Structure formats: structure tokens, C-alpha cells
Amino acid sequence: MADAGALAAIVVAALRQAGVRDVVLAPGSRSAPLALVLWAADRDGTLRLHVRVDERGAGFLALGLAKATGRPVAVVTTSGTAVANLHPAVLEAWHAHVPLVVVSADRPAALRWTGANQTTHQQDLFAGHVRAAATLAEPRDASFEVARLLAAATGVRSRLPGPVHLDVELVDPLVPDPAALARPLPEVRLPEVRPAPAAEPLALAPGRRTVVVAGDAPPALGRVWADRAAVASVPLLAEPSSNARSGPAALSTYRLLLTALAPDVERVVVVGHPTLSRPVQQLLSRADVELVVTTPYADWPDPGRAATTVVDDVALPAPGPAERAWFARWQDAESRTRGRLDQLLDGWPALTGAEVARHVLAALGEDDVLLVGSSNPVRDLDLAPVAARPPAVHANRGLAGIDGLVSTALGLARGSGGPVTALLGDLSLLHDANALVVGALEVRPDLRLVVVNDDGGSIFSTLEQGGPEHEAAFERVFGTPQGVRFAGFAAAAGAAYRRVDDLDALDDALGRPPRGVELLEVALGRTDRRALDEAVRALGTRV
Structure with a gap:
């Protein structure tokens, strides 16, 4: 050999x-x-x-x-x-x-x-x-x-x-x-592999009440669709990691608006990989809706098995009076629902994950990079207002796991060459705590980990297993409190650490750029998480 x-x-x-x-x-x-x-x-x-x-x-x-x-x-x-x-x-x-x-x-x-x-x-x-x-x-x-x-x-x-x-x-x-x-690498000759040609965009016919659903997508693709939807006056239902959540077409309360407005949708254009909410998945599963899935890949997302057309790209029709009236309905509903949601969160008696996510997003600009974790953090960010100049948002939504997120954030920081902020839950950090240890001979990028610590798996509180009939078993098999002191984790790894308990302290911490690896712990309770989720969802019935 x-x-x-x-x-x-x-x-x-x-x-x-x-x-x-x-x-x-x-x-x-x-x-x-x-x-x-x-x-x-x-x-x-x-x-x-x-x-x-x-x-x-x-x-x-x-x-x-x-x-x-x-x-x-x-x-x-x-x-x-x-x-x-x-x-x-x-x-x-x-x-x-x-x-x-x-x-x-x-x-x-x-x-x-x-x-x-x-x-x-x-x-x-x-x-x-x-x-x-x-x-x-x-x-x-x-x-x-x-x-x-x-x-x-x-x-x-x-x-x-x-x-x-x-x-x-x-x-x-x-x-x-x-x-x-000591010698250079040997010379090798590889064949030139040329790409397959892309197809021309499919021109969509006007006259159908259309929405764009944007799921997880690279920043460049998401920003293109934010512009397209705005020009065409098409409501844009954009998840946080779609990178399309900007501009006048993006609707921050879309998953609440679907309760009242989804029945009138006639056509959906899918961009990226949407995974976050049940109302969106229900829309994408309807047989009476024209479902046009755009994808640069050979495969495509269609969990409801309802796609009508799968194409590389589409051209949205120029808006006419009917399209502008349709767009105005969504914008009016967004304005009312956004106000009610802000009022609900501002008046909630305890600090919430949605407020933390809103303030993290507000602290970042278009030159920044944000990694958002699975489970509650990405859904809390989905309730934040549309930012004027949002950061590039990444998430591991391929399988939406909570493992490897600290390492992914470190990779984003090394790859981008700039600071990265990560919004994670406490269990996500525990799954990848080893990643906090960056060897003494390795480059330590600038990474701020904002860890929303509600001591367990609070997302399960919002699901069926969080109902009162399962209360006896919930904490042990779903809530899984760990009682970890993250200050010790940070000290062992040589990372800076700070704990905050209110939004003023959070804003103060976020106002400074990260230096090296930092852990910013935000302590929350989770006993009222189910009640908060029910109160938020109830806003959809008032559209």
C-alpha cells in the first residue's frame, strides 16, 4: 500500500x-x-x-x-x-x-x-x-x-x-x-466540473390572492425575496432564519394572522425550508391552494404533499388594484395585531423569552450575524417586530436539533471573520458545553452566547404533553430541570460571564461588542409559559 x-x-x-x-x-x-x-x-x-x-x-x-x-x-x-x-x-x-x-x-x-x-x-x-x-x-x-x-x-x-x-x-x-x-503540497490535476444550467423563472399569472412563505434560507436568497415581495405587494410570511424578514411586505405576526386570513389565500409561493409553526404547515397542506415551491436544489420541501408546481424560481406579477387591496388587508391586520402583541408582552408580569429575543434583535444591525437556537428561541424571535436592517440570521433548521449550536456559532464567527451573537436555551448550551473550551493554541473568535435559562425544556409546556392531565409526569420526563450554575461553566472554559435579570441590564450588556467568547445568562421562570403561549395564540382570534 x-x-x-x-x-x-x-x-x-x-x-x-x-x-x-x-x-x-x-x-x-x-x-x-x-x-x-x-x-x-x-x-x-x-x-x-x-x-x-x-x-x-x-x-x-x-x-x-x-x-x-x-x-x-x-x-x-x-x-x-x-x-x-x-x-x-x-x-x-x-x-x-x-x-x-x-x-x-x-x-x-x-x-x-x-x-x-x-x-x-x-x-x-x-x-x-x-x-x-x-x-x-x-x-x-x-x-x-x-x-x-x-x-x-x-x-x-x-x-x-x-x-x-x-x-x-x-x-x-x-x-x-x-x-x-517542508515541501509544498504536490501538484494535482482535477477535472473542471461545470454547473448544470438553471431554468428561467416561471412567470405567475396575476389575479390570485397570493402569499409568500419564506422558511430557512441563506441571507442572499432571503433578501432577494424581501425586495420582490415588497415590489409586487405580496404578503410575506417570513420565519426569522429565512433572512427575508425585512421591508414593508414582511409581517411579524403572520402566524396569528393566518387564523382569520388563511381561508382567503388562493396561492402560496414557498421559499426556503419552512418548519416553525402549525398554522403555516396547515396552509401548505391544503388541496384547494395553488402551492408553488421554489428551490435551487433537486429536492424540495413539501411535507403536506400538496405541491402544485416545483420550479427553480418564479417572477411575481406586477401589482394591480386587486393585489394592492389584498396586501392592504394583511397590513391592516398586522398593525392591529402587532399593537396587541406588544401590549400583551409589555404588560406580562414576568420577563419573557419573546422580550429577550426582541431586544437581542434590536441590538444588532445589517452587518451583524445572529445564530438562533431551536426550540423556543427561534419561536420567540418569530414574535419580534420586523427590523429595519436585520442581521444575517442562521439556524440549524435542517433537522432543528438543539445539539452542536455553540460549535456552529463558533464556526460562523471564524468563517465570517466578525463577531457573532447566539440566542440559545439552557439545554442547548448543555448539549454542546464542550465547545466552550477553545484550545490555547486556537483562535478565539468574538462570540456572545445569550442563554435564556428557564431551567429545562419549556417548549414542551406549550405542547399537548404540557396540559394539566400530564402534570404529574411533566417535570421529570419533559421539563427536566438541571439546576446548572453557568458561571462555573464559563469559568472552567475561560469565557467571560454575566447574568442579567431585567431588560435594562440586558440592553446594557448587548450595547458592548463581544470580546472573545462571552456567556450572557438571562434567567427566566417557565411556570407561566403555557399561559403566555395561549394568550399569544388567542390574539389570532381577534384579527
């Missing part, structure tokens, strides 16, 4: 040639040749290397880097269970169309099933959750396999970007000659 150092150098050179600029490494023994070649490439400025000791966090760090840069990002691990720890990030990347490149070191094939240390059948570990996979043992195959995998990861031909897996068999000796590390 090939010399391990030579094979590692070819792999890294091919990744660089294929467009990879950032690589995340979780150290190990079998991956030593890859680690040393990557270290040399980082030293020479050929690539940027990011080192983390926890593979699960490393995967989500790579995910955040890919989201921020728009480029494929590789994550390298050793063999065995190390590879399996990447699975949560791989799943998120699959459903969110993120080009994540898993490079796993492996023992030679002859050692499988022999009981050799840290050796398992890991070639098909992500089967069904990667766009492509390959096993590499010889340098001569590297150019073809890397080109094939990176084309799959970026979706340049398939229009279905997502994670891929390259398993590299490395033999002893695993440590390359130091002289080889």
Missing part, C-alpha cells in the same frame, strides 16, 4: 484544488499523517486549520464555517468511534444542503473483522445520509475520488449539495519525513 505521508499529502492537495479552504481536525493516532500535512499547509497559508478535541463539536464547527463562507469545509478524524461522533452534523448538513466533507482515517482493509484496535467497518457508516462516499488507499485514485466527492458536496452537477465521506486507509509508519512536510 501507499506511503501514508504521501497519500495524506495528495488528499490535502486535492481538497485544496477542489475548493476547500478550511479544515477542522479532531486529533488521533491513525489520522497523524493527515494532521501533520494539514499543520504544514496551515503554517504555509495554504489552508486554515481549526483543531478541536471533541469530534461532535468539530463536525458542527465545520458546518458553521461552511454556512458562513459558502464553501465546502472538511472535518478530519481518526478511526473508530471518532467517525461516528460526526453523525449529528452529517444529518444536519444532509437536510440543510451544507457541503460538509468528512475525511476519516482508517486501518487497511485487511484488518477489518480481526479485532484490531480502533478498527471497524466505517466505510458505509453514513450510508443514506451522504451524497457520495469513497474509500481511498492509493494516491493515483485521489484526484478522481476527491473531484467526484466535491462535485457531490457542492451539488455543482446534481443541484443537491450536502455531506460526503472520504475514508482514507493509512498504513504504518504514520509519521511523514519532516523534510517532506
Whole structure:
């Protein structure tokens, strides 16, 4: 078999040639040749290397880097269970169309099933959750396999970007000659893979009462649709991470307005991946509505299986009197409902997650970046007023998990090169607490973690299991209070820490830019969460 150092150098050179600029490494023994070649490439400025000791966090760090840069990002691990720890990030990347490149070191094939240390059948570990996979043992195959995998990861031909897996068999000796590390990466030739042509936008006919539903989407796409909806006078029902929640067409109370106005909708244009609210999902499941799904990908979201047309893009019709009257109905309802919602939240006797989210959003501008966590934080942000110049908003809505969010935020900060604010729940932080530990030799980005701590899973209070008939079991199997003192977490990780208990203190803390990794804890109760949710939803009956 090939010399391990030579094979590692070819792999890294091919990744660089294929467009990879950032690589995340979780150290190990079998991956030593890859680690040393990557270290040399980082030293020479050929690539940027990011080192983390926890593979699960490393995967989500790579995910955040890919989201921020728009480029494929590789994550390298050793063999065995190390590879399996990447699975949560791989799943998120699959459903969110993120080009994540898993490079796993492996023992030679002859050692499988022999009981050799840290050796398992890991070639098909992500089967069904990667766009492509390959096993590499010889340098001569590297150019073809890397080109094939990176084309799959970026979706340049398939229009279905997502994670891929390259398993590299490395033999002893695993440590390359130091002289080889002093030389530039070897020259590799990869085929030029040209993209498939995009189709022309579908021109929609005028005369139908239309709304645009915008779900999770990249900032550039969301901002285009905010402008389009405004020009066409089409009501825009935009989730926070759609990045379309700006301009005169965006409606901050849309999920409440649907109670009264949804029956009159005749056509829905879907952008991105909407997942947040039941009223929207009910609208998207109706058989009597023309449902036009736009997607740059080969697949499309349609959980209600009701799509009428699936296209790359559409052109909204120019507004006439009927369109302007339809738009005015939504705007009038938005104005009234927004006032009632603000009055409700301002008069609520305790601090709420919705108020925290509103103030976090108000503290950020169009040059800022916000990561919003799953569960309650993203839904609280969905109740905030439309911002005049909102930040770029990211969320892991592919599978909407609460794991890996701190690592994703760190990746966004490293990838964007600027400060990032993350709005998370306490359980989300606990799921990824390891990520607070950034090695002494690694760059510590500017990241502020605003942790809304209501000591448990308060979102379940708003669901069926939060009803009084399940009160006896609720706290143990859904609420799950942990009683964690986050000041200790921050101190152990070397992160700055501050606790706030009111909005004035929150505004004061948010008024200063983050320096390094900071943890800002906002303490809330959750005994009244169900009552607040019911009061908010009741506003929809008064539209």
C-alpha cells in the first residue's frame, strides 16, 4: 500500500484544488499523517486549520464555517468511534444542503473483522445520509475520488449539495519525513466540473390572492425575496432564519394572522425550508391552494404533499388594484395585531423569552450575524417586530436539533471573520458545553452566547404533553430541570460571564461588542409559559 505521508499529502492537495479552504481536525493516532500535512499547509497559508478535541463539536464547527463562507469545509478524524461522533452534523448538513466533507482515517482493509484496535467497518457508516462516499488507499485514485466527492458536496452537477465521506486507509509508519512536510503540497490535476444550467423563472399569472412563505434560507436568497415581495405587494410570511424578514411586505405576526386570513389565500409561493409553526404547515397542506415551491436544489420541501408546481424560481406579477387591496388587508391586520402583541408582552408580569429575543434583535444591525437556537428561541424571535436592517440570521433548521449550536456559532464567527451573537436555551448550551473550551493554541473568535435559562425544556409546556392531565409526569420526563450554575461553566472554559435579570441590564450588556467568547445568562421562570403561549395564540382570534 501507499506511503501514508504521501497519500495524506495528495488528499490535502486535492481538497485544496477542489475548493476547500478550511479544515477542522479532531486529533488521533491513525489520522497523524493527515494532521501533520494539514499543520504544514496551515503554517504555509495554504489552508486554515481549526483543531478541536471533541469530534461532535468539530463536525458542527465545520458546518458553521461552511454556512458562513459558502464553501465546502472538511472535518478530519481518526478511526473508530471518532467517525461516528460526526453523525449529528452529517444529518444536519444532509437536510440543510451544507457541503460538509468528512475525511476519516482508517486501518487497511485487511484488518477489518480481526479485532484490531480502533478498527471497524466505517466505510458505509453514513450510508443514506451522504451524497457520495469513497474509500481511498492509493494516491493515483485521489484526484478522481476527491473531484467526484466535491462535485457531490457542492451539488455543482446534481443541484443537491450536502455531506460526503472520504475514508482514507493509512498504513504504518504514520509519521511523514519532516523534510517532506517542508515541501509544498504536490501538484494535482482535477477535472473542471461545470454547473448544470438553471431554468428561467416561471412567470405567475396575476389575479390570485397570493402569499409568500419564506422558511430557512441563506441571507442572499432571503433578501432577494424581501425586495420582490415588497415590489409586487405580496404578503410575506417570513420565519426569522429565512433572512427575508425585512421591508414593508414582511409581517411579524403572520402566524396569528393566518387564523382569520388563511381561508382567503388562493396561492402560496414557498421559499426556503419552512418548519416553525402549525398554522403555516396547515396552509401548505391544503388541496384547494395553488402551492408553488421554489428551490435551487433537486429536492424540495413539501411535507403536506400538496405541491402544485416545483420550479427553480418564479417572477411575481406586477401589482394591480386587486393585489394592492389584498396586501392592504394583511397590513391592516398586522398593525392591529402587532399593537396587541406588544401590549400583551409589555404588560406580562414576568420577563419573557419573546422580550429577550426582541431586544437581542434590536441590538444588532445589517452587518451583524445572529445564530438562533431551536426550540423556543427561534419561536420567540418569530414574535419580534420586523427590523429595519436585520442581521444575517442562521439556524440549524435542517433537522432543528438543539445539539452542536455553540460549535456552529463558533464556526460562523471564524468563517465570517466578525463577531457573532447566539440566542440559545439552557439545554442547548448543555448539549454542546464542550465547545466552550477553545484550545490555547486556537483562535478565539468574538462570540456572545445569550442563554435564556428557564431551567429545562419549556417548549414542551406549550405542547399537548404540557396540559394539566400530564402534570404529574411533566417535570421529570419533559421539563427536566438541571439546576446548572453557568458561571462555573464559563469559568472552567475561560469565557467571560454575566447574568442579567431585567431588560435594562440586558440592553446594557448587548450595547458592548463581544470580546472573545462571552456567556450572557438571562434567567427566566417557565411556570407561566403555557399561559403566555395561549394568550399569544388567542390574539389570532381577534384579527
